[in-house]
Every structure is written in structure tokens, then in C-alpha cells.
Amino acid sequence: MFTLLLACARLGDLLQGGFITWPGLVVADRFDFPVGNGEARGYYDAQPFGKNRHLGADWNGKGGGNTDYGLPVASSADGVVVEALDRGGGWGNVVRVVHRLPGGELVETLYAHLATVAVNEGMLAPRGALLGTIGDAGGQYYAHLHFEVRDRPGAPLGGGYGTPDGHVDPTAFIGAHRGASPPNVRRAAHR
Numbered sequence: 001m002f003t004l005l006l007a008c009a010r011l012g013d014l015l016q017g018g019f020i021t022w023p024g025l026v027v028a029d030r031f032d033f034p035v036g037n038g039e040a041r042g043y044y045d046a047q048p049f050g051k052n053r054h055l056g057a058d059w060n061g062k063g064g065g066n067t068d069y070g071l072p073v074a075s076s077a078d079g080v081v082v083e084a085l086d087r088g089g090g091w092g093n094v095v096r097v098v099h100r101l102p103g104g105e106l107v108e109t110l111y112a113h114l115a116t117v118a119v120n121e122g123m124l125a126p127r128g129a130l131l132g133t134i135g136d137a138g139g140q141y142y143a144h145l146h147f148e149v150r151d152r153p154g155a156p157l158g159g160g161y162g163t164p165d166g167h168v169d170p171t172a173f174i175g176a177h178r179g180a181s182p183p184n185v186r187r188a189a190h191r
């Protein structure tokens with residue numbers, strides 16, 4: 001519960017006057033995929049949004065099995081980390097990043113089952129920056145990235161399946177927000 005409260009406190013800091021106010025944070029004018037050098041190159045979505053009432057995308061390496069274990073997970077867009085911790089259960093390590101869209105709206109991206117976490121709460125997470133690595137939530141699954149996009153930052157974690165409650169189709173969202181800005185990206189290095 002402390003961690004959730006901490007996340008909310010961070011959001012409170014961010015939301016002064018209805019706008020994100022965080023030193024150095026820029027508007028997220030472009031979103032990329034969190035794997036495969038921003039393009040999901042070499043990956044496939046094994047369980048798209050809505051299938052089996054799934055509330056995210058499950059990015060798996062095309063090599064199958066655990067061939068993607070330990071590969072980099074990158075921030076989808078410029079934002080600030082509001083959660084970075086082990087949530088246990090079926091989640092394992094979770095990172096959440098909040099982004100401010102050009103119109104001022106906030107969205108949250110969520111990255112789960114991570115093997116390692118490379119960021120802390122409150123850190124800026126530029127688009128393409130390393131957040132952690134693909135994992136299996138302590139051996140519960142074949143390694144993959146569970147990735148969500150939510151339009152209500154700070155909502156409860158939930159269970160990853162069910163009726164969308166602020167969850168949007170992450171692949172459709174990214175497709176609609178690739179933007180046209182030049183590639184000012186610090187890419188997470190591919191191993």
C-alpha cells in the first residue's frame with residue numbers, strides 16, 4: 001500500500017495545476033514500441049489487447065521460449081517513472097511511466113514481469129531509455145513483456161485481464177502516436 005501511495009504522491013507532484021510539473025520533463029510527442037529498437041522488430045504480440053480479456057500486449061521474441069530473457073525494455077515515450085518495484089503475484093517487477101501528451105492529457109505506460117529494473121521512482125525516462133529487461137516474473141511464464149497503456153495514471157494495478165478501466169489498446173495507441181519528430185532517442189542498447 002505504501003508503494004501505491006508513493007506513486008500517487010508522485011502523481012500529485014506531477015499534476016500541479018492540471019499539468020505535469022517535473023524538472024526536465026518534456027511533452028511526449030512520439031511513442032515507440034518498448035521492444036525491438038522502438039519498432040518491435042524481432043518480436044510478436046502473443047496475446048493482443050482484448051484477446052482472453054487481456055488488458056495489455058504480451059511482447060515475445062520471435063525466437064520463442066526464453067530467447068528474449070534479459071533483452072532491453074525501453075521507455076515508450078518521454079516521461080517520468082512513477083513506480084518501479086516488485087509487485088509479486090503474477091506481476092513481478094513493474095515499472096510505470098507517466099507521459100504528458102501535447103494536448104496536456106496524461107497517459108501511463110506499464111511494463112511488467114521484468115527480470116531487472118534499471119530505474120527508480122521520480123527519474124526521467126526519455127523515449128528509448130532503458131527501463132529494465134524482459135523477464136518471467138520469477139519463472140512463472142516464458143519470458144515476455146506485459147505492456148499496458150492507460151489513460152488514467154495512478155489507477156490500481158488490477159489483474160492484467162478483465163474489463164478495460166482506463167486501459168487502451170497499446171498497439172493502436174502507439175500506432176496513432178508515432179509522431180514525426182526527429183529521432184532524438186537514447187536507445188536501450190540491444191545485447
Ligand SMILES: [Zn+2]
Pocket residue numbers: 047054056057058145146147160
Ligand atoms: Zn500479459
